[in-house]
Amino acid sequence: MTMLRHVAIAVACGALLLLLSYRLDLYRDLQFAEVAAEVGAVAGLTVLIGISGQISIGHGAFMAIGSYAAALLLLHQHWNIGYVIVASGLVAAAAGGIMGIAAARLRGPYLAGATLMLAVALPSLADKYQSVFGGDQGLSVSITPPAALGATFPLQRWFVWLSCAATLVLLVLLANLVRSRIGRSWRAVRDDEIAASLAGLNVARLQILAFVVSAACAGVSGTLYAMVTTIVTPDAFTLTLSIGLLTAAVLGGLGSLLGAVWGAAILVLAPPFLQDFATSHGFSSAVSSNVPIAAYGVVLIVVMLVFPAGIQGGLRRLLGPAAPVAAAPFSALRRHAPAREEKEEGTV
């Protein structure tokens, strides 16, 4: 039943997006495609953090793996784009599995440190193996709309269709997974690892699985991103991107897939909007390129202090009955277990 409902919602959204893609001009179409491409990575991250209770500050690394895999497959194997998207997702999932095995032993800031270093280290591989990955120049990614759509069909609109279709499939799969036995197990592990393992759950395996799923989403998202930007370079996968994904997940509301959509939209659309705003109010270009950065920092701090459940949490509070459930990771049991917290403080 849930499956059917999710598919129905996705089909309805798909139809709306299809109509929208005809209404927008080509520049907006490109931005739209970029948002859709980023949604996958943010959704994967929001599931990893909000549902399974692990953290990753280096999710851009998995996007990089997906994009490079896709670029190489398109360049050398000339696969159909559909197969490429699936294959690069699988490659990223494998990388996520390796990271997950390491991650299952690490907690809190130690896991954060390891993922952070991964995001910093991975792009340097592209410089080291220039013959394969093209170094700073990167690899070009070019796809064309299928001939059946006619010769005049704009490329940007094809990008929108592909990104939206792939992302909707991802979201349906994630929504089902989160509501399945696995999703419930993840929540159990998130809230109390010891209780979960006493209940017979294999904590390490579940945590690794969460990394695999989340990395696969980032890989697909990286593929779409490479397709929309038509090039893959190491510069695209800086720490700024990884931090941007994390902040998008938080702003949207952790653990919420709809929140991931809001978060990705803000991540892509807010900086150019703020920069235009600053430029039109007479700031010099050096200043106005930094205004969005400073404003973004302020927004993050304010949202976290005032609205810790993010946009989706806020919407839920405004619209629905009181049910702010999914958006409070790590917390629930912590607060009710002061005795253990005290003991741990003692070991410091």
Added chain:
Amino acid sequence: MQEFIEFTLGGLASGIIYSAIALSLVLIWRGTRVLNYAQGGMAMFTTYVALTVINDTGGNYWLGFLAALAAGFALGAVLERGVVRPTVGKPPLNSVIVTIGILIFIEGLAGIIFYNGQSASFPPAYSIVSLKVGSIALGVSWNDVFTAAAVLAAAVLLAALFRYTTVGLRLRATAFNASVSRLLGVRVGRVLTLGWALAGLIGALAGVLVTPTTFLNPNSMDAIFVLGFTAAVIGGLDSPVGAIVGGLVLGVVLSYVGGYLSADLIELAGLAALVLVLMFRPSGLFAPTAVRRV
């Protein structure tokens, strides 16, 4: 042999900077269980303050040096009291996001106030020409010696402060158990603010000391922060000694990899070192116990 000496000493010279950043992270972590992702950004900002003071006073390095330390101290205190305090007792992710928000804000602010599109160069305190014993180049300069001496002096002063003063006792008591300290009459809030201020000061010191080798722009401390964080994780976030040792070990390892293998591999070597250490010691080399926070 010549190369080996050069790489070892050069590695120690850069490692001591990672140690300083790691030490500032450990100071805050022990006191408040917050990992300060803004530490690098704060150090960048205070270094710009130093540069401004140096330029305005006609090249007086030491005034700029002191201004950076004072700015770091003040910045740490203001941030703790202003925006970090409200996240204490909330889920850990809240403070992660708030300090990342501070980082982004500070980098944007520095871009608006100081940055004109070009990286600035920052003067060293002493000569940066490599020292020689006979005909053997050592790979370190007087400035590197000064850097190491300054960081170690700061670490020793900090250790003395913690060990021999009433303020230090309060700092240790608060890190050990905040609730009991409060019951015993320690003004925990002030102590935490002081901890952040001291960390800000150490971070500012690291910024002023490292920037002559890196140039200065709003993102110039990012890479150094990541390596400092890595050093702190390798050493164990609860151990100040671990922070110093972790920084030096990381510096030497990266210097060997960069020197003997390839400069492109430095970041990967950092990742490899981190993963290797954490595989065997998931809470760092100097973790006090094997107890895991659940």
